[in-house]
Amino acid sequence: MMDEMSTIENKSIEITKGINGLDKVILREIHGSTVEVYLYGGHVTSWKNEHGEELLFLSSKAIFKPPKAIRGGIPICFPQSWTPASLMQFSNLGSLEAHGFARNRVWIIDNDPPPFPPTVTNRVYVDLLLKPTEEDLKIWPHSFEYRLRITLGPGGDLMLTSRIRNTNTDGKPFTFTFAYHTYFSVSDISEVRVEGLETLDYLDNLKNRERYTEQGDAITFESEVDKIYLSTPTKIAILDHEKKxxxxxxxxxxxxxxxxxPWDKKAKTIADLGDDDYKHMLCVEAAVIEKPITLKPGEEWKVRQELSAVPSSYCSGQLDPNKVCGESKKLMPALL
Incomplete structure (x- = not known):
């Protein structure tokens, strides 16, 4: 594997060993931003801005030892994520572990990916590839190719682009749900608010996934929260008051x-999460859950998520793309 990795010559990309000797890739942007990606899980474990400040949360008790998934960063949830009980009728979902197996498999660097959308100048990226093993096919009998491009932009933005293709040769479609299980680093969860999800319907995982409508003008945190918001906008903002x-x-x-x-009581029941870690983390996960994706053989599904961290002074209290994102970041270019 390391011989394959050595073909990467871009000075902004480093292949090295991480915790417990696991292979990882480091992306460096010219202004100083960095991203670390473990091949185990195709897992982004660190995203730092040009000042060296960590923007993702990583558990103080994270376990970097297969087959345990890494707690924190951006786990990839595929082919299942937070699936509501009403969707367990899909037999190819119900037998899987809670968040699927992509997050605890070893990915490879894809040195010859099919064309992606044009890459903006000064972006540094790495392409990863996951295919099912024989063991995977026993628990989820479908052949696929999952290509993941992780990109660090010139302003320090982090983009994850996923392309999943059905490569079954038996003519069978498959169905899946998906999430980028992003853990954001926050100063104090009690001082954080989320904007962009107000007035939307959600499924409450703490109340048997019953459906409710969000009533507040923003989401704030005073206790455990575990909700799946439906039909959400293309932009969501997380405001950290203390860190501005x-x-x-x-x-x-x-x-x-x-x-x-998870808040305090649940945090103490999670073995690979420190008792006080909940105070400094918040998961807001871009996902496909309510309406699972079905791919026929040969079909490909493409999605992406782009993360930015900007001064809170850019935000006027409303999710105005020009004020929150800056004039240079109005919209992502078309994916296809």
Whole structure:
């Protein structure tokens, strides 16, 4: 594998060993932003701005040892994520572990990917590839190719582009749900608010996935939250009052959004999460859950998520793309 990796010559990309000798890729942007990606899980574990400040949360007790998934960063949930009980009728979903197996498989660097959308100048990226093993086919009997491009932009933005193709030769379609299970680093969860999801319907995982409508003008946190928001906008903002920082999530093809924080009691029951870690993390996950994706053989599904961190002074209290994202970041270019 390392011989294959050595073909990468871009000075902005480094292949090295991470915790417990696991292979990882480091992307460096010219102004100082960095991203670390473990091939185990195709997992982004670190995203730092030009000042070296960590923007993603990683558990103080994260376990970097297969087959345990890494707690924090951006786990890839495929072919299943937070599937409501009403969707368990899909037999190819119900037998899988809670968040699928992509996050605890070893991906490879894809040195010859099919064409992606044009890459903006000064962006640095790495292409990863996941195919099912024989063991995977026993628990989910479908052949696929999952291509993941992880891109660090000139302004420090982080983009994940996913392309999943059905490569079954038996003519069978397959169905899946999906999420970028992003853990954001926040100063104090009690001082954070999420904008862009107000007035929307959601499924409450703490109440047997019953359906409700969000009533507040923004989402704030005083206790455990585990909700799946439906038919969400293409932009969501996370305002961190203490750090005077706003995270902006821009997403294409991912209609749902999971908002999760375990709070104190639940945190103590999670073995690979520190008792006080919940105070400094918030998961807002771009996802496809309510309406699973079905691909016929040969069909490909393409989605992406772009993350930015901007000063909160850019935000006027409303999710105005020009004010939250800046004039240079109005909309992502078309995915297809």
């Amino acid at each position: 920082r706003t995270f902006v999530i821009r997403k294409d093809g991912l209609p749902d959004a999971v908002v999760w924080n």
